[in-house]
Amino acid sequence: MGDKPFSVDSYVSARRSYGITSDKDVTRAAERQARATGKLSEIVDPGIKPMRYSKIRLNPHRKMWITTMGCPMDIEVSCDTTGSMGGEVDTEMKILPKLYEAIARVLPGYDPQLCLGIFGDVVDDFVLCRPQFEMEAEKIVRYLKEMAPQRAGGDSPEDPQYAMFARAYLTNAYTNRIGLKGYHFIVTDATCHGSIRRQDIQRIFGNNVFENELKNMREIPSFEKVIKDLKAKTHQFILVVDKRSSAYEYWREVCGKKSVVRISTTRQLPEVISAIIGLTEGTVDITDIGNTVAYHCDSPTIYDLNNIEIGAQAKLRQALPFPIPKIGDIFRTKEDLWPIQPDEKVEDEEKPSTEIEYL
């Protein structure tokens, strides 16, 4: 699967090769194409092969498989592109290197894999753009430029519930298979219609989705059930832009107070998303938030960050039967869940150091 890390050089090079010379209207061509054909580019169309995958990167190694980039961590961000948020793909494209770098810094030993999508309203022609989880700059730049934001959105509540639905039921992530959770962010300035309808699911994810990917789904889940199932698989957050209290209070009611963080602008996404992940993973000390995020964000953002469930992923990691896979670990087959465990090493790690007094 490769061992290419994300780099600023590869990002710049990808932008150049795709002809993206400006920070504005990076999706203009894709939007025009979508309007003309009535179809999304297949790399962002959730209706074509709707499953999304976040896998561990393995290369062949002496008839077995070697981990090239550590444990994958799936991070999905679905951004509102209705009304005033219509240009958010431009922002995502612009902040991408900073976002990736900030996330990688708080996820040592992991292979961050990004699915940066967008959503609109069910009245739009395209309700959702959802790419695969990717970790290479070239692929992320490519899928971002293929998005087709509708920039309309009908009435004020929007429809991010289908992005949440997609992560809950149409994603195969290594994190979930081993007992960890990925991350899911909805970025919006609006409330949500919250209705999940069969015909909308088919329109967005393809007519055959109930025969194939969702064949075990016996009934259409309620919005509450979607959120519950999403929370079982991800550390789920709503980032409310513009601090409009109606949207903020609405999402706190629907998703819980620990899951909603206000931001002033989507330009803050690198700092805020990395702070959330760092606090959840336990790699960031909450007392450092003031020094790192405070410079970029105002008081309500800091307040909400202090209220999230600190250390939630660390708790899950502690419960795993083995340490998370790292670069160089060997898998017998590509389908194995865990790499080969050096028994003697495991024993060593379980023994507390004799030099340290246990408090």
Next chain:
Amino acid sequence: MHRFFYILIQEGVRTTKVRDFEVKNRIGESDKYRVYLGEKADGSSVVLKVAKTFEDGDVLAFEAGKFNIMKTVESEIRRFQNPTKENDSHYDWLFAKLEASFIESSQGGRRINVYSLPNVDFDKLIPLSKLMARIEVDAKTSAWILGRIFKLYGFFELIAVANDQSTVEYPVFSIGDYLIEPEKHRVIFYNFPEKNVDVVANDYVKEIAKTFLEWAVIEEEDKAYRELLENLARDGSMTFEAAHKMMYAVIEELWGRKYHTFTYRDKGTLIWKNLKEE
């Protein structure tokens, strides 16, 4: 040192290094964590709460978030108001200052919270719960303690305003969550309970006023203070900021704003004592 100035569970001093902190003797514990005295690299004293198990770290993680909000808002207020020595509201003296919160791999992945208590003599700290169990206090002594608690709860109202919250998250009041430093008139909130009362306009003032009404011995000459507490305990439907103001109006009129030595008597006795005489 007076006999009630002990919160220390003396186990003999030992020293363990955790990150930049020297951990010394254990001074207390709850069902979820143990509390130790310690020192920072610069020699200043800190209190460390160490979760008993990995899972118990959740309580400390929650508490870290809450204390960090308090610290952040206090420093914001300080930054904007730039107070002088005379007009410093010193909200920072009302609660433990979170220095660090981390998962310590050398301690089985258990969470450790580290707090400093600025401008406090650690040897003279005692939990309010222990004071209330053992002694009674005179009206003036009860008034400064209650005044600090109202001020703290008023600070939670400020936090809500500063963060555009439509409701105030008041921690549930528990006398076990406060340390008293009688000489410096310090009341320090140092345990953040997981439960909170999330209300728009509260009548939570009542419960706290009632606790102090029952504890203080209020003589006839101080009956204005008794009436205040009775009123608050009966009809506490106001903000803590309002209750705090109301209380200090009565105090000013009764006694003026003067330092009052901690005055108490052991429960079941009639002899008053104060720290000055001991």
